[in-house]
Structures are given as C-alpha cells and as structure tokens.
Amino acid sequence: MMMLRSSPASPFGRKVLIAAALAGLAGRIQTVAADTSDPADTIRQQNPLGKIPALILADGTVYFDSRVIVEYLDHLAGGDVLIPTESEARFRALTLAALADGIADAALLLVYEERLRDAAKRDPKWVALQDEKIQRGLQAFEKTLPAGRRDIAHIGLACALGYLDLRFKGTWRGDHPHLTQWLEAFAAEVPAFEATRA
C-alpha cells in the first residue's frame, strides 16, 4: 500500500487522487492527513519543502510534487494513461497542466497572504499580480478548452477551478461560461471529482 500525505482542501492532493482513480490505482493508495502548518507533522521529514502532496511507497521512497506523483502513477498504470506518450501531445498536455497548476499556485498564494500576513503589511500590487495570473490563465483556457482524452491537464484544470470554487466562492464562473460547462462535463464524467470535494 502506498501512503499519500495530503489534505482535503489541497488542489494538488486532489489532482493526485483523481489521477489515481482514472489510472485504476485508487485502491493502492491510502490517504494520511498532513497539517503543513504544524512543525511537528512528519511531512517536513518526508518532503523538506513541507508541502503536500507527497507519496510514500511501501519501501519508504518518497515522491513529490503532484506532477512527479502523476508521472509515477502513469508509469505504474503502464504509461500513456494520464500523460500522453506521443511527443507533441505530451508536451502540449504538460504545458497546459503547468498553466492549470500556475492558476492553483497563484490562488494558494492569495489564500496564504490573507491567512499568514498581517493586514497592514499586505501589498495590493503583489495581490494584483497573482490575481492577474489567475485571470489570464482562465481566459486562455476559456478560449481553448482542453479537449480529447482526459489527461494530466484536464485533471489539473478541474482541481484549480475546484479550488477557486472552494476559496473564492466560484466568482470565476461569471466571466467564463465555456469553462463552467467544461467543468460540469468533467464532473459528470469523472466521479472522483465529486468524491474528492472538500
């Protein structure tokens, strides 16, 4: 049995769980909650960065971050399941996956800014910089929705949007009708999406 250190609200942990479900590997992974804000949590020994998700194999080997874990799950599933092997499709999928992860990264930074920085020390310019990354990323996906077989880019995008729903009350939906429809279709076709909702 492999152990996934994660937390229900983590978009990157959710990405791994959905990837595992799509690869038929969910039964081989047990999730063990991690609290990244607790200095005593073993996540800091498992991943020196103190970040989730981290996957711990039966022999103690640790793989992080979510992109690496999804690569590993794809490998376990025989390849070409979560990440296309054909080079053009592969690098397109990985680039779109990086864009989706970037939206989630910027959204997380905004949440941490609120949670961890004193209100008086917050810098509106820095907040706007992160918000603009999210808006440009959403616009790019609104114009060109991920199509074809479900892969790492689809999963990452669904999790980034799910995180915006969770932390920012789904305000992104107003300006992105195609993306909204796309997420509804993804949720209908991939039961693991609803099953992993925080």
Ligand SMILES: N[C@@H](CCC(=O)N[C@@H](CS)C(=O)NCC(=O)O)C(=O)O
């Ligand atoms: N690039 C990483 C990002 C992981 C990440 O940012 N995880 C957040 C939770 S969703 C975290 O652990 N934050 C705690 C911290 O940064 O100390 C991945 O894809 O796994």
